[in-house]
Amino acid sequence: MKIAILTSGGDSSGMNVAIKRFVEYSYEKNFTPYFIYDGLEGLIDGKIKKANYKDVRGIICRGGTIIRSSRSKRWFDKEYRKKAYENLKKQSIDALIILGGDGSFRALNVFYKEFKIPFIGIPATIDNDIALNEYSIGVDTALNVIRSAIDDIRDTASSFSRAFVIETMGRECGYLALISAISNGAEMCLIPEMSYNLDRLKEKYLKEIKNGRNYFLAIVAEGVKKTEFIKEWFEREIGFESRITILGHIQRGGAPTTIERLRAVEFMSLALDNIENNPNKIVTFCDDKFILRNLEEIINSKYSLPKKALEIAKPLMGLDG
Template identity: 60%
Template sequence: MKNIAILCSGGDVSGMNPAIKHFVEYALEKELTPYFVYDGFKGLIENKIVKATHKDVAGIINRGGTILGSARSKKFMEKKFREVAKKNLDALNIDMLVVLGGDGSFRGMDIFYKEQGIKFCGIPSTIDNDINGTEYCLGVDTALNVIKESIDNIRDTAASFSRAFVIETMGRDCGYLALVSALTCGAELCLIPEVEYDLKEYEKSFKKQIKNGRRYFIAVVSEGIKEESSEIAKWFEEKIGFESRATILGHTQRGGNPTIYDRLMAYKFVNHALDGMLEGRDESVICYTKKGFEYKSIDEVANKKYQLDDKLLSYLKKF
């Protein structure tokens, strides 16, 4: 039997545990021996590598985060420590890895493969949805549902007190979470890093809406815009004349019970990842595109900047 391992790297997302569960199930179905690597690349170096069974993944499908833990490792950037990681894998006859993570994790594995020969397949896993080459990353749907619940709850208070609420989402330099949330939650304002904005352009329209009876405003902003969310709230008070509050959702967006869609996508991502390696794809990332699932190179995925879909960006004109 061939041996295969799985690890999580970078930020955790809801959807990793369903992926880990199916990894064990599908590996055994394919007559592979599955192993866990705890604490990401750090675990490779510290030899936190353990054989996995069905018992290890029972009851985890509904849990957010990752039972394997995740950690960033500066040591893995050094060749001498990558050599240690290779020796640890060799001792267990593991020459295939499934990596749940983002573009930084994939770049690390690219070096590891070219230098040490460990085959791998990456599964895009980040709520930011900012990995080039894939329309969807594991964990995004759960994050969007957490944001949706938060905005819907905040709207109740906004309507009750006639206030403006500025809600900040995560996403680094990618406005995907903010834009999709604003569109699907009926926000009056959406600001994202990809599009330049001038708040003065909204003043006339918002004041007219107030005159016509508007009692509250919901603004969704991405953490990567040029101003702090508190500054946008201050603008509402000083220029629009509306009492305002800023709410930073922060890491609540990363956790929570994985949605049905994320559980299903975890299943499909894992199937394709293992099938790809068994078919001879030694270094790839499995991506979800308009054509379905595709295997893409590290260069295409990790070394090119992600761009929001033009059609999705065109919807921003409603704000």
């Protein structure tokens, strides 16, 4: 059986671990592994190559993806999807494994409906916004990158008695901001999924200042689009000199953590164990176990943030706990 792998959309640390496992475990199972370079764009252009052990030598500690990725506008045109299918047939590829996020899975859904190429999808996005799934490859490393940055920023914030507004990635999903605010002891957390009450926060902060608080860390998800406003609010309403730190793409990079490496291996192992006799599924992680789900089930479900984390973070939003 010939199986090809591609990474699609934003890169995330841990993809290379999954790619390494893909090659090595494929040979254990007597499959023939192939790489598709440059994501969906590479599939359209026929950038398909047989993979071997040498290709994955030394990649387990590297962030990003050695087979590269892309976002493809051409994929929306059926003519190019047909070209992608023909490229797979030229190489006699029997099935696909795709690492990506929600957009990648939707693209895969269209492709499967048209050409019936068997597949397995693996969540790989720091946004962690896949429905019915609690963990995506890249999330733990991103959270640790944010933790390290916040630890460093705290040193300066406390030294100068300043407020720092730290913007995290995640598009319209506030997962990274939510978990980072809780786990790093921030004083404020703003995410797209929840309202917030600045009047209550102001009242709370002014009391805390009288009781000895001399700096603030505010974690703001990029989807809120209020980073500059919050900086000015701290200066105007709280009376603290403020700075903005936009973490940006450093959250995607870095050597994958131990948990990341373990999860990536487990995701890929389950994918290859099922690609031949139980394909057309997405491997998800929920309630501390891996579950195979139908793609349509995921696409038609709405993602939601962890309820327990939301309850804990309500005071950081000026809401009742």
